[in-house]
Amino acid sequence: MTTATVPARPAADAPARSARDVYRDTVADLLPVEDRLVVLDSDTGLFGGVDFGTGADRYLNLGIAEHTLMGAAAGLAREGRIPLVSTMAAFASSRALEAVKLDIALNNLPVLIAATHSGVSAGHLGPTHHALEDLAAMRALPHMTVLVPGDAAQTAQLLRQALTLGGPVYLRLGRGATPGLPAGEPPRLGKAQTLRTGTDITLAACGPYPVLAALEAAESLARDGISAGVLNMHTVKPLDTPALLDALGGRQAVVTVEEHWGSGGFGSAVAEELSALRPIRVHRIAMPDAFVPVSGSQRYLLEQGGVSAQSIADRARRALAETEGSSR
Secondary structure (H helix, E strand, O other): OOOOOOOOOOOOOOOOEEHHHHHHHHHHHHOOOOOOEEEEEOOOOOOOOOOOHHHHHHEEEOOOOHHHHHHHHHHHHHOOOEEEEEEEHHHHHHHOHHHHHHHHHOOOOOOEEEEEOOEOOOHHHOHHHOEOOHHHHHHOOOOOEEEOOOOHHHHHHHHHHHOOOOOOEEEEOOOOEEOOOOOOOOOEOOEOEEEEOOOOEEEEEOOHHHHHHHHHHHHHHHHOOOOEEEEEOOEEEOOOHHHHHHHHOOOOEEEEEEEEEOOOOHHHHHHHHHHOOOOOEEEEEEEOOOOOOOOOOHHHHHHHOOOOHHHHHHHHHHHHHHHHHHOO
16 A cells, blocks of 8 residues: 555646546457457447457447347357447446346356546436446445456556456446546555545545545645645455555544445445444535535536545544544
């Protein structure tokens, strides 16, 4: 685990990029050289105009039929292929969930589900296209690995690592471009990234904007003399509990941040793990337990839902005050 503190803001040479575009480009590079790979698309338009070269015959657009998409992927996986399934997160985690559960997870098949438009990144399309329940649904399935890259660069790195697992993977991607994270060690699947060390409290986050908000909150807290560590938990399942415990040290509180409803997601995973290991308060920053009633940009909806640097910093201050009060 990295121990050096890194800058809280993205480096100037890390331009905002879209994770789904990087996923597309990485797949285009891999398909011609790995003949076991097959791309199954649900008419997303993501691969329009892409030149797959010698792998072109292994790109299949099955149309807007997500349940069928998962079943076909399972069949191909049983025959020795490694299917890459592309669809929207809202449909992968709800409309097609039965097929994911019974066809893919039950048989522990090497199908990678690339779920775009996750969280509220399709905010302009309204609640029918929001995916604020997908982490809860997918991490509940046996055998399923659940990945939430912190930025576009991590998407390519985690994708390549995921293809070696030999089991089902849910790769959660947004829609638009997001800023790059500060430079650091390359992400390793299953291992949390320490983006900032701290001695007073730990902020654990998953997903691009939650991680960026946690870094910004850490900067705000530092101006008040509060030292906050920041973990990028890009692997939600399996959760890197040892790294989390190491980051916590002897402290009595952790703040989790996610682009998801509060029930069953990343914060719940952290609370479940820590409740079995040590008594500690888990303060969860997540979207409210309600359907988002308005359309808007991803950042706007997150701010409205309280997933923001200000909310994180305020919660951290309250957590520290509670801890100090209980120790008197």
